[in-house]
Amino acid sequence: MFQRVGKSEASVIISVDGTRVTARAGDTVAAALLAAGLTSTRTTPISGTPRAPYCMMGVCFECLVTIDDVGNRQGCLIPVSEGMRVDTQKGKREAGR
Amino acid sequence: MSAVTSLDDHYDVAVIGAGPAGLAAATVTATAGLSTVVLDDNPAPGGQVWRAVTTTPVQDRRVLGDDYWKGQEIVQAFQASGAKHALGAAVWSLSREREIGVSFGGGARMLEARRVVIASGALERPFPIPGWTLPGVMSVGGAQTLLKASGLVPGGRVVLAGAGPLLWLFAHQMLQAGGQIHAILDTSDRAGWRAALKHAMPFVTSPYLVKGLKLMAGVRRRVRLLTGVTSLAAGGRNKVEAVIFRQGSEGGQRMAADMLLLHQGVVPNVNLAMAAGVEHHWDAQQLCFVPVLDTFGGTGIEGVAIAGDGAGIAGAEAAVERGRLAGIAAVRALKGDTGKLPDETASRKVLAKYDGARAFLDTLYRPSRGFRIPAGDTIVCRCEEVTAQQVIDNVRIGCTGPNQLKSFLRCGMGPCQGRMCGLTVTELIAETRGVTPAEIGYYRLRPPVKPIALAELASMPKTESDVTAVVRI
């Protein structure tokens, strides 16, 4: 759980697993998911256990999400944009999504 | 602007990383009139230490502090220098011929540079404890990035655990931002203080001392501090619910927690340099692999230099100077002495000041053995979910090094490419075999050092000879 501080920027609407989420301009996808209250952002392909962003700097690959149908993207490096469709990944992601 | 086609085929200088060292290097070379491109996978300049310094919503300067805002000046100088900055550009390959593979704006391409400065900085040392993969467990650096870039402050019962300057800095910043810290569990070895004293003199006269002590004192007044922590685990089912720990040889304690933030120092981010073939050696003081460099950051590969924390941990101020030196060397190599160069001696003076203090900090915050070399079911490789015991068992049946371990266990074969387990694996194998980490070495790294979309690679512009199809039955 995170709280927002600082000046409020313009809001950006994205969808996360089909649900409307309001992010702040300048957020990365991973930041937006955490700010929206998601505890975990994927389950692993090996054991299916839940994971969440860990390093926020492109190193750990825990924040992998599907963005606009392209899977395994690093959520912590990609800024949100209006209308972006984010899907969390459960285990091995679905091919060709 | 942000399309891969906006990049040229050739640059005089390519700088990889837009943190303190990269920005400083690029400023020097671009100001001297060399065509310069800075490639960085983050969405804004500043690297990690000055992350989002041009865009942060945290405008109250007391929160992130003067050292953070100092970055603004460096970024502005860079922006005025005429260097091209490719934001969100992920470099996935660097060859000995200085050919760079980069993904940018949804496309991939190769480009060439006469000089390359690798300024890929540091990453946090792995902190493999039981439960460190649970949601709610995060690195201190990760939490700090959320604060800088998005103005997000962790809430609920937040526990910080570990050691090192960044932990104290973030604690201070979090408190300044109005956050609350439930407790700090200090894992630094008490013996570290005694050992560090012999390096104390240079430290006392260094810029670290006053700032550091003041900051720690401020945090200690406001947060419950538990020292001498010798074991640590995150407990919970699908998220962290508690921190389980021991102080010294006392019995186990359990503390309810909603977030656990871990940190035990930073180490060079070696992936690109190693994959390019730069020779590295084990640094027994900093307990990590560092590149073999000349006094300007030059590597054994013609035209390739490393600047900043990727050259060995020394901090942001030193990184700026090391970036300048790499920039100066590039300009001299390509243009001779043009006069339009910053003062080399000034940079070296600043560096000496920080170098002198480093031994004290390295010794003081040397992460304890138990937090570097895990045991039992503790996950070592987060990607492939390989445990310490599996590593030990495989070493005992004849797996002699990290590269064989990849084949035996897939350890280090996931998307992070060993960044989260490389040092742990080296030290774990070394200890199990009773040899030094230097003898074990690191994973053999290869490009792509960042994943590349198959579609991007498939549509990469090709040279004529490659278009000729290979026909065979």
Add this chain to the structure above:
Amino acid sequence: MSPDVIVIGGGLHGCSTALHLAMRGSKVMLIEKDHVGRHASGVNAGGVRRLGRHVAEIPLSVASMEMWHRIRDLVDDDCGFESHGQVKVAEDEAELARLRARVDDVTALGFAHEELIGQQELREIVPAIADHCVGAIVCRTDGAALPYRTVQAFKRKAESLGVVFKEGTRVLGLQRADGVWRVETDKGVETATVIVNCAGAWAGRIAEALGEPVPLEVIAPMLMITGPMPAFLQPVVGSAGRTLSFKQFANGTVLIGGGHRGTAHPDDNRTDLDWERLAINAKTVYDLFPVMRTAQIVRAWAGIEARMPDDIPVIGPSSTSEGVFHAFGFSAHGFQLGPACGALMAELVTTGRSNMPIAPFDIRRFQTAA
């Protein structure tokens, strides 16, 4: 205690030869300059394939395939071998006609393992294949194994039968006196009556030292692997018209290879990747497997191996030196031949002959009449 036989090279062929020699009662030492499976044997695509073999290799390949299907009996490990077939697809009628002619040739030689299939059956076997593909050759009982695990299994089994492995030991020179070979290494001298040269990319140096130089080219075939994808593919897929070897592992990752080459630097165990050629490899996959268009490449690498000008190996006795046998130059498709070729080498060494037709692999084929 000197061994009877020294095998030079700890790849699959060296380990398999050592194992089979030990099974025949020989005392064997294997000398490897790095570690077992360090190069091509440990990092290849793992294809266990008769499909598309040079006709000279078919008998040996067919014999090896039978051994792969019982591989556990040989080395006490299944080597990750799975038999979901190998498929070579045609993208148009012209390619299909070439495949048909190939199957006719193989059938005429009396072999039945290659079958031509049409578009419908191709889609049943490879549902993810692009719509434009019109047919294929299939070898239904071909398959794939895990290379590193395989080499390790052969090594372990050989060791259990008394083979001595000297890893991290480099051969510097060979001398023969009084019917005994002295093998000089960087760790001292070893002696044996027989030498088997299984040194892969480095085998040409040994042949040269024996006065029978070969036109061996050191190559670095490249491979890429993706992050995990849901299961969509069982057989290994190749292409009639393009360079491709394509398969999905049980963990969901997808291996892309087929023989595009990087640059090998055998002196320092190093390879450089050629991204422009890997891009062609990626384009092939993009075209043939639409599901792969969102895949991410997470790693790429190349092994170092030997290729002969005619793309078939050198197998058999030395033409210049008594007590020396060669097995090298497998030209990027030696993995499947490993089990049977080791058995063949052991037979050659211990009995001096074999029923396998090995004449096409004779080292003398490169010795032009001067």
